[in-house]
Structures are given as C-alpha cells and as structure tokens.
Amino acid sequence: xxxxxxxxxxxxxxxxxxxxxxxxxxxxxxxxxxxxxxxxxxxxxxxxxxxxxxxxxxxxxxxxxxxxxxxxxxxxxxxxxxxxxxxxxxxxxxxxxxxxxxxxxxxxxxxxxxxxxxxxxxxxxxxxxxxxxxxxxxxxxxxxxxxxxxxxxxxxxxxxxxxxxxxxxxxxxxxxxxxxxxxxxxxxxxxxxxxxxxxxxxxxxxxxxxxxxxxxxxxxxxxxxxxxxxxxxxxxxxxxxxxxxxxxxxxxxxxxxxxxxxxxxxxxxxxxxxxxxxxxxxxxxxxxxxxxxxxxxxxxxxxxxxxxxxxxxxxxxxxxxxxxxxxxxxxxxxxxxxxxxxxxxxxxxxxxxxxxxxxxxxxxxxxxxxxxxxxxxxxxxxxxxxxxxxxxxxxxxxxxxxxxxxxxxxxxxxxxxxxxxxxxxxxxxxxxxxxxxxxxxxxxxxxxxxxxxxxxxxxxxxxxxxxxxxxxxxxxxxxxxxxxxxxxxxxxx
Amino acid sequence: xxxxxxxxxxxxxxxxxxxxxxxxxxxxxxxxxxxxxxxxxxxxxxxxxxxxxxxxxxxxxxxxxxxxxxxxxxxxxxxxxxxxxxxxxxxxxxxxxxxxxxxxxxxxxxxxxxxxxxxxxxxxxxxxxxxxxxxxxxxxxxxxxxxxxxxxxxxxxxxxxxxxxxxxxxxxxxxxxxxxxxxxxxxxxxxxxxxxxxxxxxxxxxxxxxxxxxxxxxxxxxxxxxxxxxxxxxxxxxxxxxxxxxxxxxxxxxxxxxxxxxxxxxxxxxxxxxxxxxxxxxxxx
Numbered sequence: 001x002x003x004x005x006x007x008x009x010x011x012x013x014x015x016x017x018x019x020x021x022x023x024x025x026x027x028x029x030x031x032x033x034x035x036x037x038x039x040x041x042x043x044x045x046x047x048x049x050x051x052x053x054x055x056x057x058x059x060x061x062x063x064x065x066x067x068x069x070x071x072x073x074x075x076x077x078x079x080x081x082x083x084x085x086x087x088x089x090x091x092x093x094x095x096x097x098x099x100x101x102x103x104x105x106x107x108x109x110x111x112x113x114x115x116x117x118x119x120x121x122x123x124x125x126x127x128x129x130x131x132x133x134x135x136x137x138x139x140x141x142x143x144x145x146x147x148x149x150x151x152x153x154x155x156x157x158x159x160x161x162x163x164x165x166x167x168x169x170x171x172x173x174x175x176x177x178x179x180x181x182x183x184x185x186x187x188x189x190x191x192x193x194x195x196x197x198x199x200x201x202x203x204x205x206x207x208x209x210x211x212x213x214x215x216x217x218x219x220x221x222x223x224x225x226x227x228x229x230x231x232x233x234x235x236x237x238x239x240x241x242x243x244x245x246x247x248x249x250x251x252x253x254x255x256x257x258x259x260x261x262x263x264x265x266x267x268x269x270x271x272x273x274x275x276x277x278x279x280x281x282x283x284x285x286x287x288x289x290x291x292x293x294x295x296x297x298x299x300x301x302x303x304x305x306x307x308x309x310x311x312x313x314x315x316x317x318x319x320x321x322x323x324x325x326x327x328x329x330x331x332x333x334x335x336x337x338x339x340x341x342x343x344x345x346x347x348x349x350x351x352x353x354x355x356x357x358x359x360x361x362x363x364x365x366x367x368x369x370x371x372x373x374x375x376x377x378x379x380x381x382x383x384x385x386x387x388x389x390x391x392x393x394x395x396x397x398x399x400x401x402x403x404x405x406x407x408x409x410x411x412x413x414x415x416x417x418x419x420x421x422x423x424x425x426x427x428x429x430x431x432x433x434x435x436x437x438x439x440x441x442x443x444x445x446x447x448x449x450x451x452x453x454x455x456x457x458x459x460x461x462x463x464x465x466x467x468x469x470x471x472x473x474x475x476x477x478x479x480x481x482x483x484x485x486x487x488x489x490x491x492x493x
Numbered sequence: 494x495x496x497x498x499x500x501x502x503x504x505x506x507x508x509x510x511x512x513x514x515x516x517x518x519x520x521x522x523x524x525x526x527x528x529x530x531x532x533x534x535x536x537x538x539x540x541x542x543x544x545x546x547x548x549x550x551x552x553x554x555x556x557x558x559x560x561x562x563x564x565x566x567x568x569x570x571x572x573x574x575x576x577x578x579x580x581x582x583x584x585x586x587x588x589x590x591x592x593x594x595x596x597x598x599x600x601x602x603x604x605x606x607x608x609x610x611x612x613x614x615x616x617x618x619x620x621x622x623x624x625x626x627x628x629x630x631x632x633x634x635x636x637x638x639x640x641x642x643x644x645x646x647x648x649x650x651x652x653x654x655x656x657x658x659x660x661x662x663x664x665x666x667x668x669x670x671x672x673x674x675x676x677x678x679x680x681x682x683x684x685x686x687x688x689x690x691x692x693x694x695x696x697x698x699x700x701x702x703x704x705x706x707x708x709x710x711x712x713x714x715x716x717x718x719x720x721x722x723x724x725x726x727x728x729x730x731x732x733x734x735x736x737x738x739x740x741x742x743x744x745x746x747x748x749x750x751x752x753x754x755x756x757x758x759x760x761x762x763x764x765x766x767x768x769x770x771x772x773x774x775x776x777x778x
Contacts, residue, residue, distance in 0.1 A: 301746070475519040
C-alpha cells in the first residue's frame with residue numbers, strides 16, 4: 001500500500017416519540033461512507049437511509065405500522081487534481097418506499113398479517129464527465145432508469161394442534177417501468193434496432209404475478225421440531241455482476257421489456273433441537289431453489305459505461321441446493337454461533353458456455369462462519385469472528401498460443417476453475433463507559449483488528465506479461481485489505 | 494472514447510495503488526496441444542505467409558513449438574497454390590513474391606499432412622475468408638493533441654457504400670512497422686464514417702513520449718487502411734480484450750477468441766485489402 005488512505009465512518013441516529021399509548025413514532029437515520037484515496041485518485045461508496053415509522057394500536061387485537069423509507073446508495077470514482085485529463089464518475093441507486101403492515105390477532109390459533117407497499121426505484125447506472133478543458137465533448141451519461149414496484153399481501157399463522165402450526169400466505173406484486181427513460185429495442189442477435197423515449201411518469205411496461213408461500217412446523221418433543229416450507233418470489237431488480245469478483249461497484253438493472261423478472265421457487269426442510277435448557281440451539285436445514293430468467297454476461301461483454309448493457313446480457317435458468325448446519329450457544333460467559341453451509345449453484349444460459357450448465361459465481365462449496373463473544377466483566381467483552389468460503393468459480397487459462405504477435409490465453413469452459421479460498425479473522429475488545437447517573441449519554445470504546453492474521457484474499461487475478469521477457473507470463477493478484485486496526489468510539493444519548 | 498479510456502486508466506492505477514499487487518503461484522490445469530494458424534492474404538504484391546504452431550501450457554514461458562512438414566495450400570476460387578515451407582524460419586509457409594489477393598474472391602486455406610494429436614492418423618484443417626475491397630485514401634494528416642500528448646493521425650477518404658464495412662488501421666514509420674501486434678492496430682466499423690466523406694477522422698495515435706521512436710522532422714508516416722471482414726473485426730476486439738488487464742465491473746467474463754479455423758484449431762486466417770496514405774512529419778504542433 002503506497003500512501004493510500006482508507007477511511008470509513010458511519011452514523012446512526014434513532015428517535016422514538018410516544019404520542020400516546022396507541023401511537024408511537026420512530027425515526028431513524030443511517031449514514032455511512034468508505035473512502036479510498038491516494039495522491040492521484042479517489043474512490044468512495046456509501047449508503048444513506050432514512051426511516052419513519054408510525055406504530056398505531058387500534059385495539060388489543062389489531063395494530064399497524066406505516067413506514068416510509070428513503071435510501072440512497074452511491075459510488076464515485078475520480079481524479080483528485082483538476083488537470084486536463086481529470087474526470088469524475090458517479091452512479092447511484094435511490095429508493096423511496098411506503099409500506100403499511102397490519103397485524104391482527106384474530107384468536108388464539110390465528111395471527112393474520114396483511115398490508116401493502118409501493119417503492120419508487122431510480123437508478124443512475126453511470127455518469128462520467130471530464131473536469132478539464134474539453135468537458136463538453138467528454139461526457140457520457142447512461143440514461144436513468146425509473147421504475148415502480150407495488151405489492152399487497154396477506155398471511156396467516158394458524159395453530160392447528162398444540163404441535164402443528166401452518167403459516168401460509170399470498171403476495172401479489174406489480175412492477176412498472178416508467179419514464180423518464182429510454183427503451184432500446186434489440187433483434188435476435190442482440191443488435192440495437194431502435195429506441196423509444198418516454199416522458200416523465202409514463203408507464204411503458206408492466207409485469208405482475210402471485211407469490212404464494214407455505215410453511216409447516218411440527219413439534220416432536222419439548223426441544224425438537226421439524227419444519228418444511230415452500231415459497232415463490234419475483235425479483236424485479238437485478239444485480240449485474242461480473243463473474244470474476246464482487247465489488248462495491250456493481251451495476252443494478254431493473255426488469256424491462258428486455259429483461260424479464262427472475263422467478264424463484266424455494267423448498268426447504270429443517271430439523272431443530274435444543275439442549276441444556278435451550279441454551280444450545282442446533283439446526284439442520286436443507287434447501288433447493290430453482291430460478292427462471294437468470295441473467296449473465298455474454299463472452300467479451302462490454303460493461304464500462306455501455307448504454308446498451310441489456311444487449312450484453314444472456315438469459316437462462318439456474319438452480320441451487322445445499323444444507324446449513326448451525327449451533328448457537330448462549331452460556332453465562334460465552335455466546336455465539338458456528339455455522340456451516342454446503343452449497344451447489346449452477347446455471348444454464350443460452351449463448352454462454354455452448355448452452356451447457358456451468359457453476360454460478362455464487363457457488364461457494366464450503367462456507368464456515370464462527371462468531372464468539374466472551375464476557376470479561378460487566379463493562380467489557382471480547383469478540384472474534386472467523387469466516388471461510390471456497391473461492392468463487394472463475395474462468396482461467398488452461399493454455400496459451402500465439403496470435404497477432406501476442407500471447408493469447410486459451411481458456412477453460414466458463415467458471416470451471418476457482419479463485420483461492422477466502423478466510424479472515426476479525427477481533428475486537430469493547431469497553432463500556434461507567435454508568436454515571438448524571439450523564440445523559442453512554443459511550444463505549446471498541447478496539448478492533450480487521451483481518452487480524454493478514455490473510456491476503458485475492459480480489460482479482462490477472463495474467464500479465466513481463467515487458468523484458470516476451471514469452472513470460474505470471475499470475476498476479478490484487479487484494480484490497482491488509483490488517484486494519486481501528487479504534488472506534490460509539491455513543492448513545 | 495476518451496472518457497472511457499481515462500476511467501479505465503484511473504481504475505487500474507487506483508487498484509494498483511489502493512490494492513496490493515502480488516505475484517502468486519497458481520496451479521493452472523493444462524490442455525492438450527492444438528494447431529494454431531496465423532495467416533493473411535492482402536492485396537499487396539509480396540510474399541504472404543502462414544505460420545503453424547502449437548498451443549502449450551499457459552506458464553510454458555517459451556516460444557510455442559512450430560509445426561513442420563505440413564502441406565499448406567490456398568485456393569482462390571479458380572486456382573490452388575501450394576505454399577513453400579521455409580527451412581530458415583520453421584513453422585512458416587510462404588507464397589511466391591508475386592502473389593496478391595483480389596477483392597471479391599473467397600480464399601480457402603487448407604492444411605494437411607499434420608498429426609497434432611499424435612494418434613498416427615493425419616488430420617486436415619481449413620479456413621475461409623472473403624476479401625473485401627477498401628476505399629482509396631485521399632490523404633493523411635497529423636495533428637497534435639495537447640491533453641494526451643500525442644499525434645493524432647487523421648484520415649481523409651471517401652466511403653463508397655459498396656465497400657467493406659469494417660476497417661483496421663496500422664502505421665509504418667519510415668520503414669518500420671509501428672503497430673506490429675494486433676493489439677496495437679485500431680479498428681472501426683462503418684458507423685465511424687456514417688457513409689459520409691471522412692474529413693480528417695482520428696484513426697490512430699503516435700505517442701509523443703515514445704522514446705524508442707524518436708520522431709524527427711522529415712520522417713515518413715504511412716497509414717494502412719484495411720478493409721476487413723466482420724469476423725476478423727470481432728476477433729481483433731476479443732484479442733484486445735483478452736490480452737488487457739481485467740478490472741472487475743469493467744471487464745466481462747473472459748472467453749476464448751472466436752477463431753475461424755476448422756476442426757478445433759486456433760488462430761485466424763484473414764484476407765483483406767490495403768489502401769495506403771502518406772504524410773511527412775514536420776514536428777509543428
């Protein structure tokens with residue numbers, strides 16, 4: 001790391017106001033930002049969320065929550081100095097949501113939940129502009145995408161016998177692409193054949209459908225139960241991620257006449273058992289999920305500031321299955337959990353990998369996470385968490401050849417190789433301030449070390465050619481974080 | 494797209510500075526050797542060659558083995574010529590020096606008498622390429638670009654509607670090829686001209702700070718405009734993409750180049766027409 005400054009901060013604020021016994025208002029705000037900066041450039045990403053919730057009790061059996069949420073995720077990249085070649089690039093995803101949720105305790109064996117919600121999504125995929133002399137002809141702006149997502153739902157938790165309970169529900173969702181926006185038309189070969197502009201507020205495409213769900217819970221003994229569930233979900237926003245690595249700079253795409261919503265059906269089966277008078281909880285859950293209208297990028301896709309990004313996508317189906325093992329413990333001085341997931345995730349996309357199935361970038365075969373908190377005394381505790389997962393499937397060269405005067409990699413089929421495994425340990429020690437009655441605020445110091453044993457987790461692997469030795473290639477990895485010690489002071493008032 | 498290039502350059506620098514870069518030992522799987530074909534037919538009267546080599550392990554770190562003893566022929570729709578194998582440069586098969594390609598013809602390359610998979614049975618490979626015509630270059634000019642410290646090579650030419658729709662541009666400075674690798678060539682499709690007169694279109698660049706070049710007044714700069722096939726155009730884009738450093742988000746998933754040789758061989762056989770334009774470097778900015 002050469003003269004790089006990394007800083008991140010977050011800010012949380014919560015305000016509760018009781019109007020009367022039946023009406024409560026909750027306000028909360030979150031603001032967080034991570035910045036990487038060196039002499040030459042700056043990259044930052046952050047999230048702002050503002051939530052207002054009104055809780056209203058109609059009678060002892062019925063209450064409601066009306067929530068308004070505004071969130072804004074953005075990232076930017078740019079040069080620090082304002083030279084002739086300086087530029088700035090920004091992208092953001094803004095959401096405004098209004099939700100109303102009702103809970104109705106009909107009787108001892110039926111708890112009904114119903115409500116509705118509307119969200120306005122506004123996505124600015126990318127706007128880059130020069131800040132130097134030629135700023136006018138150096139601007140690229142990918143048109144913003146606006147959409148609305150609405151849903152109404154009802155569900156019931158029904159206790160059929162003292163051992164058997166069933167949760168079932170139905171959700172209806174409706175998605176609309178609205179202006180201001182541009183819709184590009186593509187032919188069968190994904191070439192742009194035309195475009196249409198839509199005025200602000202004009203609805204130009206609609207998708208809708210039902211999302212049923214059912215779950216059955218059966219208690220075998222006082223400490224053992226089994227569960228089976230099925231649910232269908234429709235996903236209207238898609239994250240277009242490059243399959244090599246995930247990054248904060250992902251591109252979000254709404255469904256559109258060119259991208260159908262992703263529909264997934266999930267089945268799960270679980271077994272739960274508690275020990276030591278419920279201080280140790282264990283569970284095993286197996287799941288199978290199948291999805292329609294999965295997206296991926298075609299070979300040699302052009303992703304950078306491409307307004308015809310939809311033309312770079314290919315569509316197909318995907319499926320995944322796995323099992324999750326979890327042990328949670330809550331003892332006098334120790335608490336935490338150990339989780340292990342085994343997963344297989346594959347997809348089959350027309351036009352990719354010769355139309356044959358291949359591993360999804362999310363196929364992390366083994367995923368382990370261990371979280372341990374050790375209470376030292378009333379004021380302080382020690383915490384550690386360790387994560388491990390199998391490296392993501394990637395496409396690596398399996399050979400080389402010479403063409404056009406350069407060394408060309410000969411690749412495996414899509415995603416048949418793996419990135420190195422990822423693992424990391426974070427530790428922290430928290431010391432709370434003394435409880436002084438006069439003090440209106442409470443503070444605590446947190447001393448933490450991120451990536452405590454300096455695990456170099458590859459973010460990207462490149463194959464590079466040495467300038468002096470034309471036939472020599474070697475692999476080079478870029479890893480983003482080394483050991484990061486930090487001291488944080490949190491306070492509440 | 495200047496902004497795109499600036500962004501790519503910045504992201505690369507940012508990653509190299511912000512992230513830590515380190516060499517790693519990576520165990521890559523190996524693949525069986527395949528035949529690699531590199532060959533061009535142009536409208537220039539000269540020796541044309543086809544190079545045959547093998548693919549190898551990615552970390553082989555040496556020149557790839559040559560393929561010798563092959564029977565290499567080119568058929569232009571009317572006659573077949575047999576290429577002569579060079580003994581001085583193994584793996585190279587050449588045409589007579591009087592050979593030239595004719596626009597409008599389809600050239601078929603045939604490679605026989607090779608046993609790449611060593612099973613004792615000879616294999617044969619072939620490839621086809623249609624030779625597109627190209628428009629005449631009217632003139633070439635240079636213009637200094639302050640922001641990027643480079644000389645823009647500008648093209649003046651008429652684009653008749655009946656010529657090729659895909660172009661490749663290369664530079665020769667005095668007698669030396671400046672863009673010897675396909676990664677250094679620039680390419681354009683007909684949107685670039687839009688059916689109009691190309692009135693000083695920026696088609697190539699010469700970097701001012703290129704010390705190995707040491708451009709001096711009086712130097713001759715030759716621009717070769719080639720009318721290429723759409724398949725070759727796509728091959729160049731893929732080759733340029735796959736040999737650059739990849740950056741998450743900006744680079745799509747890696748994939749093999751779309752070659753045009755049959756029977757699982759790699760590489761590309763291309764026929765194209767050349768049009769030449771010259772200018773003298775004066776050094777006036």
